[in-house]
Amino acid sequence: MSQYEPIDASARATLEKLPPWRRRLFLFLRAVAAFLLFEGVIQWAVILGIGDGTPSRFEQMGTVAQAAVIWAAIIDPIAGVGLWLRAGWAVVLWLIATLTQVLFGALAPAEMTRILLFTIVELALVVAYAVLSIKAAQESDEG
Numbered sequence: 001m002s003q004y005e006p007i008d009a010s011a012r013a014t015l016e017k018l019p020p021w022r023r024r025l026f027l028f029l030r031a032v033a034a035f036l037l038f039e040g041v042i043q044w045a046v047i048l049g050i051g052d053g054t055p056s057r058f059e060q061m062g063t064v065a066q067a068a069v070i071w072a073a074i075i076d077p078i079a080g081v082g083l084w085l086r087a088g089w090a091v092v093l094w095l096i097a098t099l100t101q102v103l104f105g106a107l108a109p110a111e112m113t114r115i116l117l118f119t120i121v122e123l124a125l126v127v128a129y130a131v132l133s134i135k136a137a138q139e140s141d142e143g
Contacts, residue, residue: 036080043073
């Protein structure tokens with residue numbers, strides 16, 4: 001492969017050369033990226049009051065819940081784009097965002113019921129990421 005080939009062509013060739021567990025990890029992180037982008041869109045819809053009445057849900061939330069929604073609306077899309085592009089910092093940002101959502105949920109559990117669903121899904125994704133990372137590392141050590 002020369003250095004002048006398109007970036008997406010080299011990424012496809014790299015994906016095809018990956019061992020099975022590393023390929024699964026790559027595809028899993030792409031799915032997490034799509035989920036984070038979707039979550040970011042949902043959070044922005046809450047902030048903008050799309051589909052709400054005159055006093056939007058966002059305006060009726062407490063300060064902690066508003067901070068959680070704003071945090072997720074900013075950080076989740078950034079982490080999602082980073083994961084999609086396979087940036088080294090993206091996994092760390094995603095883990096920090098998930099930890100922060102858990103902390104926000106602990107501070108204001110009554111107001112965070114809607115965000116709680118996203119947080120539970122993200123915690124499950126973190127566990128799945130840990131398992132896939134361990135399997136991929138074991139595969140690299142064996143080969």
